[in-house]
Ligand SMILES: [Ca+2]
């Protein structure tokens with residue numbers, strides 16, 4: 001009977017541990033508050049060029065959220081042809097931040113190559129990675145002029161533990177007409193953190209102790 005009691009608690013702890021392994025240090029990572037809470041929003045005039053929406057219909061189809069109900073929608077107006085959102089996050093070496101992005105190109109790319117990208121900055125503000133990039137020329141050549149990409153996934157694996165910044169940026173040249181969408185940037189812990197293993201071990205030792213005391 002004792003043996004089963006012990007196994008029961010091991011299973012419970014392993015379950016909790018597995019749940020924790022998909023935790024995220026990003027706030028409002030899927031934009032599910034319906035706004036930009038937790039995000040730094042700049043260059044956008046919220047309400048006209050930067051929005052959190054639950055659907056967007058481009059020239060060739062409608063997008064829905066990849067995760068949950070809402071996603072970020074960046075556009076521009078005639079006075080602000082660049083907009084971006086960003087957030088700091090902490091991540092453990094070897095873990096991955098990933099998400100989805102889409103681009104709706106509506107400009108003559110030979111003259112006005114509208115573009116969007118996702119950048120990762122280190123704690124010193126130095127750009128160290130660009131896990132996703134799309135522009136009107138790429139859409140024009142690979143899909144067709146004045147066309148849109150499907151949701152595309154991107155990911156970046158941290159070379160060392162620390163605090164980084166993820167930034168989604170959109171540059172609209174010439175007329176304000178292209179659009180870019182982002183959703184669900186989240187951190188996946190591929191390797192259990194040492195502290196998690198330590199907690200697990202201490203938990204098991206504690207349970208064995210409690211069991212002995214009352215047996
Ligand atoms: Ca979402």
Ligand SMILES: [Ca+2]
Nearest residue numbers: 107173175177
């Ligand atoms: Ca444009």
